[in-house]
Amino acid sequence: MKYYLFIVLLGGWVLNLNAVERVKGTQIVIEPPTYLEPAKRFLGFTDEEYGTFIMITEVPSPINEVMESYTVNGLAIKGLNLLSVEDIKLGNVPAKLMKLHHTAYELEFTKWSLVFGDNTKSVIIVASFQTALSDELSNKLKETILTARWERDSKVDLFEGLPFKVDETKSLRFAKKISNALILTSDGSFPIADKDLPYSTVAASFSNTYEIDERSKFARDRFMKTQEFKNIEVLSQNQTKHQNLDVEVLLVKAVDVKSNKWKFIHFSMLFGENSYYIIESIAALKEKENIEKEFGLLLASFVEV
Known part of the structure; x- marks a missing residue:
């Protein structure tokens, strides 16, 4: 699993330890930026009007693997x-500070990216802004992320910082949180030891729902673009309501690209007022009749918070 993005540092600079706060849902402490608001759809801070943000992503991958990208x-x-x-x-933690540029929505963006970690996990801190805004904003973002410190032994509640909650089921146990996603596995361990056993991912999207016109088509297209499966056959697609959310549910059979084994996939997209969520539950195709109801129970337990 690979995740990526951006940052910088100044010699002789001293951190004010009294000013730092732990970013909710992470092991990172930072001087909170007064010019940004706490983000609702990801771990970090944002100015939604101008698309400026600081995003923190913790991944269960060694730093040498992450740096390959x-x-x-x-x-x-x-x-x-x-x-x-x-x-x-x-x-005392070695890090890479990168400055990057990219174009999105016909706008130019600059990103500062900090990447660091150890032999079991890595952290990526990205500060992004419209290039045309100002050098002053660039410097403020860079200075903010340079205050970051990694408290790698701190304990963080599994649901802290997530905009949703779900319940465990008979065959699905909480295993790992990765950024805005929660992984459930058959025995609660991660990485997944045996992918023949059921597992699920519940994730919040970073995108706004106002960008989506046809939700049924959007959900279907979103799944069909996956690179994890081939020989995809949608068995059914239905619309339902869950609490105040509109839900698209796809039942799919497909071949897992890595194992070349047939899988049953229960894929749901839940659309809220400002964002959407994805629940993807996977099992061996031969277990479809036994596991389909349980995958539905996971969906039924979903609560937006």
Whole structure:
């Protein structure tokens, strides 16, 4: 699993330890930016009017694996142009500070990206802003992310920072939180030891729902674009309501690309007023009759918070 993005550091700079706060849902402490608001759809801070944000992503991958994607070519594949890279330290933790550029929605964006970690997990802190706004904003964002410190031994509640809750089921146990997503596995362990056993991902989207016109088509297209499966056959697609959410439910059979085994997928998209959520539950196709109801129970337990 790979995740990526951007940052910088100044020599002789001193951190005011009295000013830092832990970012909700993470092991990162930082001087909270007064010019941004706490984000609702991801872990970090944002100014939604101008698309400025600071996003923190913690991933269960060694830093050497994560850094494999931070090459000029690797970033270019994602539409990112690497402007500079610097070796720095956040306290005693070595980090890479990168400055990147990309274009989205016909606008130019600059990103500062901090990447650091150890042999089991990594942290990516991205500060992004419209390039045309100002050098002053760029400097403020850079200075803010440079206050970040990693409290890697701190304990964080599994649901802290997530905009939803779900319940465990007979065959699905809470295993891991990755950014805005919650992973459930058959025995509560992660990485998933045996993908022949059922597992689920529940995730909040970073996008607004006002960008979506045809929800049924959007949900179907979203699943069909997956690179995890081939020989995809949608068995059914239905619309329902859950609490105050509109829900699209797809039942699918497909071949897992890595294992070449047939899978049954219960794929749901839940549309709220300002954002949407995805629940993707997967099991061996031969277990469809036994597990379909249980996957439905996971969906039924979903609560927006």
